[in-house]
Amino acid sequence: MIMSLRNLKSGSNLKATFMYTGIRVKDLEESVKFYTQVLGMKEKGRSDIEASGGKVVGLVSKEGGPELELNYYGKGSRFAVGYSTGEGLDHLAFQVDDLEKALEEAKKLGHPVALEMKTNSSKWAYIQDPNGIWIELFA
Amino acid sequence: MIMSLRNLKSGSNLKATFMYTGIRVKDLEESVKFYTQVLGMKEKGRSDIEASGGKVVGLVSKEGGPELELNYYGKGSRFAVGYSTGEGLDHLAFQVDDLEKALEEAKKLGHPVALEMKTNSSKWAYIQDPNGIWIELFA
Numbered sequence: 001m002i003m004s005l006r007n008l009k010s011g012s013n014l015k016a017t018f019m020y021t022g023i024r025v026k027d028l029e030e031s032v033k034f035y036t037q038v039l040g041m042k043e044k045g046r047s048d049i050e051a052s053g054g055k056v057v058g059l060v061s062k063e064g065g066p067e068l069e070l071n072y073y074g075k076g077s078r079f080a081v082g083y084s085t086g087e088g089l090d091h092l093a094f095q096v097d098d099l100e101k102a103l104e105e106a107k108k109l110g111h112p113v114a115l116e117m118k119t120n121s122s123k124w125a126y127i128q129d130p131n132g133i134w135i136e137l138f139a
Numbered sequence: 140m141i142m143s144l145r146n147l148k149s150g151s152n153l154k155a156t157f158m159y160t161g162i163r164v165k166d167l168e169e170s171v172k173f174y175t176q177v178l179g180m181k182e183k184g185r186s187d188i189e190a191s192g193g194k195v196v197g198l199v200s201k202e203g204g205p206e207l208e209l210n211y212y213g214k215g216s217r218f219a220v221g222y223s224t225g226e227g228l229d230h231l232a233f234q235v236d237d238l239e240k241a242l243e244e245a246k247k248l249g250h251p252v253a254l255e256m257k258t259n260s261s262k263w264a265y266i267q268d269p270n271g272i273w274i275e276l277f278a
């Protein structure tokens with residue numbers, strides 16, 4: 001009943017489909033290293049975007065999974081403005097097999113746990129990426 | 140050759156899988172309205188997160204597609220700190236059937252185009268969500 005109502009209310013003519021999330025990074029190789037070597041993502045492709053003077057790297061954890069795009073704006077790009085991480089992006093969430101082991105491994109790689117959360121039935125934790133973006137890890 | 144090297148370098152023991160993107164929103168219902176009524180996403184579920192004093196709403200464009208989580212921290216939550224959109228999140232990208240029609244429709248719904256980009260072979264544009272998050276539309 002509630003679902004039908006919700007569907008009815010989605011009456012936009014845009015027919016938009018959410019495709020990927022683009023984060024901005026201050027150092028492209030440092031972020032590629034974090035997402036591939038710490039979180040095990042794979043590079044899907046790289047492009048220079050002439051129109052923005054930027055570079056993008058597409059990353060996925062697995063074929064067909066959600067894509068993360070790293071956006072880098074170098075000197076001369078009109079988008080190379082000051083960087084504050086901000087609150088727009090709350091977090092990026094990654095599932096792991098074993099939370100304790102994952103946190104140990106992340107710590108070894110220079111990304112110690114920043115915050116642990118617990119309820120009666122579940123537990124999750126955050127580490128931070130090289131730009132201060134919160135990465136949620138949950139099992 | 141390069142792919143093999145890249146795969147070899149992904150030697151993390153974390154075995155993490157990127158699952159979803161969480162954005163922070165200042166007004167939960169206003170953002171639900173934007174993502175469902177303007178961009179046509181569907182609510183997948185809602186939860187109160189006791190541990191954070193927050194509320195979350197999961198949204199997808201289609202079953203099995205990437206998930207967007209709206210995170211709201213109300214009064215009393217230790218995460219209800221000041222909000223600046225920031226640069227951590229560069230943009231969220233949505234594919235549309237017809238870019239011109241989509242931009243017209245978005246404008247009618249109160250979200251005029253904020254930036255148009257063009258190359259010889261492609262064209263895309265941005266509108267902004269209620270919190271100033273950049274939404275890329277491309278066909």
